[in-house]
Amino acid sequence: MKNSEDQKLEDGQETNDITFEDAFEQTGHGRFNHLVLFTSGLIMLNVSMESVGMSYVLTSAQCELELSEQHKGMINAAAFIGIVSTSFLWGYLGDRVGRRAVMLPAMLASAAFSVASAFASDVWTLFVLRILTGCFVSASSATVYAYLGEMHANSRRAAAIAWGSVFISFSFIILPGLAWAIIPGKWSFHLLSIRISSWRAFMWSWCVPGLTAAGILSLLPESPRFILASKGPEAALPVLAKMYSWNHGTGADNYPVEKITTIGDAAAFKGGFAGALKNFSHIFRPPLLRCVFLSHISMFAVFMLSSGLYVWVPEVINNILQNDSERSISICEIITQKALNKTQALASNVEAVCNSNISVGVFPISMAMGAVFAITYLAIGVFINKVGKKALYNGIMFICGLATIAAAYVPQGGAATALLILALCAGCAASILAAIAVDVFPTSLRAMAMCVMYMVGRLGAAVGAYLLGATLHTHCELAFTAMGAFSAGSTLLMLFWPSPQAVRDEMEEKGLSY
Template structure:
């Protein structure tokens, strides 16, 4: 009796039939290297701007300008990368953007002055601006639906680990005492320039990995390349199940509506790719998810940015024996301390029996309630546990991204992820400045304000669509 073959299988069902295994974990590792490259290139400036101050002869205002350059690059180019990924492919654009990020970042190592360094860092940040969103999109489109929330949520933990590891790399490298003069450039190659090169390496590794990786089969299907998509699905099935296992799908369908338009000209094409997100039926989804990204980033990212300041204040208060006062009182007594680099990395894997919408809402509400309660206890242990629970809400960066990956059609998916992340990061800039001012003068108000808004985000999350039900495959 011959093996039953399946014709015209919906994409999600075909992806489920490839299984879950080696390929998916290799893809997660590749996405992890891409996230590391983005994090290192964007956040390295905060470590290098001070270390390079003497040689580049920068004053505080110039250092602040350099430090803000990566964020400007991200906001300026994220939209464009989303457009390119939706029109040219995820793999090709990730290769190009990572290569651009590496080349500009590497050349910045040999900057003769701070202006050249700032311009090159702007170029490198523009290069990696869309990599996080595009990596999430690629991961989501290559992962079976039942495992997708978990895999994308892991990327948040990877991101937090990457940002924390930067300090670990800095400790042994920056103190190195060597200096090699390069007459052609009239510069000295020393420890901060070496550290800059080290921070560039993950971008190069990510670009090389993408060259050996598959394109998103869902993207190929959306542009009419069914045979190529089916070939990649076969390849994924082989990696997960071995060469002897047979992939029973003979043809696959996208099973979603596409209104991709063919237009001439870059501006007209960019506009046509963006317009669907700003009109029905996608407008409500765009507004809701953008608003949730704004709330999550605005409320939680500032606390992660100022975590070194907060952690140092708490530790100094404990050293002085000020343990029986509230969290904010401990900070208020430590305003004159010097900042240190401290990072918290939180990893959480959702229970498969818990829907991701329920998990997202639970994390958001638990985080907000913990933030409101931080200053109601005079026990430093209780206060710190509540604060850790509050900042653990950053896990929703990943869970929220899974909804963007799922609810938007393939032809605008990368654009949607990039735009949502862009508005979220943009709002965090405002939050960072507001939080710093409040921590200095109105610490308790800061927790009530940010934690209260976090709870509002949890309530708004009830408007998100329910988890998609897996369709049962038809049996003969």
């Protein structure tokens, strides 16, 4: 039996001079981690609401702002344009100055521009303000996954990211719920010489999750893993002690670790922008180039179908609900007939009456859509390891692509709505594609590689939103068919995906670690 002094020495060696990962495990898992998860979920919720919230505004605002269908496409795409144009910048800053340091001020700025956009009195002011909102929303979009993952031990990281991603589906329930409660009201008042109608107040409401997250984030520390890499173990130790204090309900002085043997990688932060670009160039050389090409085109297809189509679904459903035809006709026939009536009225010099009413039935249908997304996200978590990542991704995208095509032709509004909801489940495939891609990128390149992949995805959302706006009323069947065929066909790219282990072996030979 060991005497007490020997045992004390062993305990001292175990807790006072250990690796960073062991020191992180010592912080435990409790209130601190739950708060980080909740805050990160609110940030993801905010990013999603700011990206697609305008889809519930445009029908109500079209008369007041004199919006054409092309204008609606521009406004729907504006936030995505802002996110795409600044994703690389925020990814670079997040890796250089810190995750929290980038997200917190950017979230406050995005809320300010979002509120300001509710005061826009013309389409171009609204367009510019929504782009600026997207630029600052992009900061959270590019870094929240890194922050959430780095705030959890390796054994719990995947589960934390999965649970955080569920908050994205909540946006598709909360947004139509808020719209249902606010937009149908006919009230208005004047503020700063601007008539504040219900749709403008609705735009304010979706800023609440972001502001709440910013308030909580101001109380949370920077990622200890980032601090370890940039400043060394001595700087990271107080953050770990704070995590221990929150999780165990005791003072930080009781944290049993006094020294961490793992050294930081501060040298990697001294190369500046040129050094970051040099390191990033590995992504565009074999063997990673092939992975980048396949994954980025696939993510473009995922976002083009899910987010690009989603911003138009409320208007499409509104057209279905307002259709008074006695015979069963497809959604494309409904949309085309509406555009034809407007054109005939203009040709006969009859002033077309602008109708900004939105059928109340749009909102519960959209909320049901959000519930389907939530169930799909949870099902992916259950089946991804049983079915396989590539097989599950291919199955979802192929089925959703076919559903998109079928939605344009079925001669029944209820069936078309169900097919549209099924088509939009393509958005859930983004997390599967990210899981496929993340395996092949080295640790030093992973954050920026994922950032660029999501940037390309949101470019697909912007392209899809604008092209549908430009073609929905003139070439409806062609628009749905092309989008569905492209999405379903993109699954063929997975046939050329390389062996992850082969890529890892080749990159490790070049000195990059995983």
